[in-house]
Amino acid sequence: MKLLRFGPKGQEKPGLxxxxxxxxxxxxxxxxxxxxTLTDAGLAKLRAIDPASLPAVAGEPRIGPCVGHVGKFVCIGLNYADHAAESNLPVPTEPVIFGKWTSAICGPNDDVEIPRDSRKTDxxxxxxxxxxxxxxxxxEASxxxxxxGYCVINDVSxxxxxLEHGTQWxxxxxxxxxxxxxxxLVTKDEIADAQKLDLWLEIDGHRYQNGNTRTMVFNVAQLVSYLSKTMSLQPGDVISTGTPPGVGMGVKPNPVYLKAGQTIRLGIQGLGEQQQKTVAAK
Known part of the structure; x- marks a missing residue:
């Protein structure tokens, strides 16, 4: 199943x-x-429904973030060896964990704000x-x-x-x-192997990132197992599993960063695409 949330910000409805x-x-x-809704029982209930029996949504509503009321937004750093290399950092021997505040969550096509006085938004x-x-x-085995399930994330940074204001990413x-x-949110039964997915990103039509999840340092099963030893995970928690090479910081000889007025497009095989406009934060 492909599950989603649609409607105005803060008033999203669940959809399929x-x-x-x-x-x-x-x-x-x-x-x-x-x-x-995201438990085995909750998803089984949705699978039993004939989609044709549900009301069709007219027009092209805004698509909201695919998960609501996220409890934890946990991220993994440097999880592709070639991205670690372009960042001039060693390949980790254990997962690098950091968090994104849940207030950072937005819809896949909502505007991305460039923070005030930012020179290095990536x-x-x-x-x-x-x-x-x-x-x-x-x-790890279970x-x-x-x-x-799985979804596309843009870990804007x-x-x-x-990196320059202390040690807290x-x-x-x-x-x-x-x-x-x-x-x-594409349920896991639709994804044959989460470690064989192409992922890509473009800025204003220029392709910067081309990768595949097979080159992760730590795969999805390893990450879920590892994280579950450092914190309990609940239904609806989201893990962002790291990025392949091609970020702006790694462009040689001169890094490239986002500015207001640009278009970001990105996607993952089988999981759909996002498109954002960059705007100056007010």
Whole structure:
């Protein structure tokens, strides 16, 4: 299934994308694409519904973030060896963990704000993993059983705040609009192998990132297991699993960063595409 949330900011309704690409309204069935809806039982309930029996949504509504009421937005740094190299940092021997504030979450096609006085706002296409079961001390062999599905994430990053204002990466990762999620949450049964997905990103039509999840240092199962040993994970928590090479910071000889008035397009095989305009933060 492809699950989504549509409507004005803060008033999103749950929806389902049918086989013809039409949005169907799920608000008569569930309150939101969040929490218990993402458990095995919640998803089984949705799979039992004939999409044609649901109201069709007219027009082209705004698509909101594909998960509502996210409890934790956990990110993994330097999870592609070639990205670590372009960042002039060693390949990690254990996952590098940082957080994005949930206030950074926005829709996949919402504007991305360039923070005031920012000179180094950057892009990162990433595979998002949405948790579907309470996970604590999970072994790697069963870790994927705790995944509800996958989505596209743009881990927008302000590098000066991330790297030049102390040691906490979180400061450069959590600005408003720095976490576009979606367009869809694609349930894991539709993805044969999350470690064989192409992912890409363009700025104003120029392709900067081309990668594949097979080159992750730590795969999805390893990440879910590792994180579950450092924190409990709940349904609706989101993990952003790292970016392949091609970020603006790594462009040689001169890094390239975002400025207001640009268009970002990105996507992952089987998970859809995002498109954002960059605007100056007010």
């Amino acid at each position: 994308l049918d086989a013809d690409g039409k949005i169907r309204d799920l608000s008569g069935v569930v309150d939101d694409i969040a929490g218990d 892009w990162e296409v990433e595979l998002g993993v949405v948790i579907g079961r309470h996970a604590k001390y999970v072994d 870790a994927l059983d705790y995944v509800a 302000e590098r000066e705040w991330q 979180d400061k450069g990762k959590g600005f408003d609009t720095f976490g576009p999620l979606g367009p869809w």
